[in-house]
Amino acid sequence: MDLALTPAQAAARDTARRLAQELLAPHARTFDAEHTFPTAHLQALARAGLFGVNIRPEHGGLGAGAVAYALAVRELAAACAATTVAMMVTNMVAEAIQTFGDDDQRARFLPRITSGEWPAAGFSLSEPGAGSDASSLTTRAVRDGDAYVLDGTKAWVTSGGHAGLYLVMARTNPAEKSRGISAFLVPGDAPGLTATKPEEKMGLRASATTQLVLEGCRVPAANRLGPEGIGFRIAMTSLDGGRVGVSAQACGIATAAHEAAVAYARAHPAEGDAATRAGEIDAWVRAGFGLCLRAASLKDAGRPFTRPAAMAKLYCTEMAGRACQHALRSLGLAGQDAAARVEQYARDARITRIYEGTSEVQRIVIARELLRGVSA
Numbered sequence: 001m002d003l004a005l006t007p008a009q010a011a012a013r014d015t016a017r018r019l020a021q022e023l024l025a026p027h028a029r030t031f032d033a034e035h036t037f038p039t040a041h042l043q044a045l046a047r048a049g050l051f052g053v054n055i056r057p058e059h060g061g062l063g064a065g066a067v068a069y070a071l072a073v074r075e076l077a078a079a080c081a082a083t084t085v086a087m088m089v090t091n092m093v094a095e096a097i098q099t100f101g102d103d104d105q106r107a108r109f110l111p112r113i114t115s116g117e118w119p120a121a122g123f124s125l126s127e128p129g130a131g132s133d134a135s136s137l138t139t140r141a142v143r144d145g146d147a148y149v150l151d152g153t154k155a156w157v158t159s160g161g162h163a164g165l166y167l168v169m170a171r172t173n174p175a176e177k178s179r180g181i182s183a184f185l186v187p188g189d190a191p192g193l194t195a196t197k198p199e200e201k202m203g204l205r206a207s208a209t210t211q212l213v214l215e216g217c218r219v220p221a222a223n224r225l226g227p228e229g230i231g232f233r234i235a236m237t238s239l240d241g242g243r244v245g246v247s248a249q250a251c252g253i254a255t256a257a258h259e260a261a262v263a264y265a266r267a268h269p270a271e272g273d274a275a276t277r278a279g280e281i282d283a284w285v286r287a288g289f290g291l292c293l294r295a296a297s298l299k300d301a302g303r304p305f306t307r308p309a310a311m312a313k314l315y316c317t318e319m320a321g322r323a324c325q326h327a328l329r330s331l332g333l334a335g336q337d338a339a340a341r342v343e344q345y346a347r348d349a350r351i352t353r354i355y356e357g358t359s360e361v362q363r364i365v366i367a368r369e370l371l372r373g374v375s376a
Contacts (some may be wrong), residue, residue, distance in 0.1 A: 003106045008064040008068055009067050010047075015072070016071070016075035021079065028341070032206055042083065049062040050091075052091065052113065065300045066093075066295075067300055073160060077248065077251075077253055081203075081253050082204040082205060088249065089120070092241060093123055093166075096167055097225065100183070109185060120159035120163045121167070122157050123167050124168040124169065125169045127152065128153060134235065137169060139154060141170035148224065151216060153212070157209065163188050168184045169181050169210070182225075186214075204347075208299075239357060244309050244313075247316040252282065254284065254323035256341070278330065287319075288319045306363065310365040317359065327346075328346060
């Protein structure tokens with residue numbers, strides 16, 4: 001694979017690197033300790049074009065593609081993985097609107113996302129009783145004239161309570177399973193929509209994760225994304241792209257752990273094991289990001305990338321956990337100090353193995369695609 005970057009890809013990476021170092025890194029530890037949702041920092045990312053890395057310029061995006069997006073995510077996540085996950089989900093929602101929306105929806109929603117007018121957008125598929133088996137969701141959307149009325153409870157919603165727009169999957173046909181699900185663009189201030197108190201999470205603490213309670217939430221029919229019955233396809237397509245992002249995020253976390261391990265090894269040259277561990281982390285990160293970029297390049301080429309995205313997410317997120325553990329062993333007691341941030345990297349890395357499809361789900365996806373004879 002040719003690793004030479006286009007000017008647009010290099011520009012997205014360099015912009016993200018600058019903002020990561022200047023804007024995110026100085027505040028990431030405080031955000032984590034205080035569970036602070038980084039509204040102003042997210043809006044700064046949006047102003048730099050990073051809320052629409054793969055969104056066409058006429059809608060305020062960079063139009064730089066999936067490889068550029070992966071490069072940007074890795075840079076940001078090395079500084080603050082929690083801020084980055086809000087940016088990632090916002091990009092995922094924007095891409096769903098670009099791909100499945102009509103001209104009116106693109107004009108109404110995309111500029112408000114890419115400009116940062118809304119500090120984030122949220123993706124809402126899971127429910128308290130429907131996680132890995134998302135097709136069993138029970139939230140209902142009932143047509144009522146020129147609107148739909150939504151009722152139900154969604155779970156694990158990134159940027160809950162802060163997002164200006166949510167992409168919500170709800171059942172329009174109870175007689176069907178996956179084909180009975182439709183997608184709706186629900187404004188964050190819609191009557192009948194309530195975000196609960198954020199979950200007390202192990203990691204990614206600056207990313208508000210909530211339930212969404214929909215009680216008689218009336219949404220215009222013009223806000224249905226695509227025809228009735230394709231909501232599950234929209235969700236699965238979005239998750240394929242999202243897994244490229246999570247892979248890059250995990251590589252960013254592992255990169256930060258690697259840098260901490262290298263700094264420790266240089267300061268303690270007599271401890272040869274520390275240098276060996278740092279070298280091993282370096283090899284893991286390079287291998288993982290190669291998988292991530294391969295999946296991203298296939299997406300940019302318009303080729304199937306479900307299996308490569310699942311492979312990248314499985315390897316990169318599991319690798320990030322190993323990398324953080326290696327770094328913690330290298331630093332010893334110093335690694336437990338919050339000031340070193342390595343313990344934060346380990347907590348953040350653990351969550352990447354869960355959302356947008358657990359590691360177990362990725363293994364199922366890879367096996368299914370393999371047995372179907374998908375060659376990508």
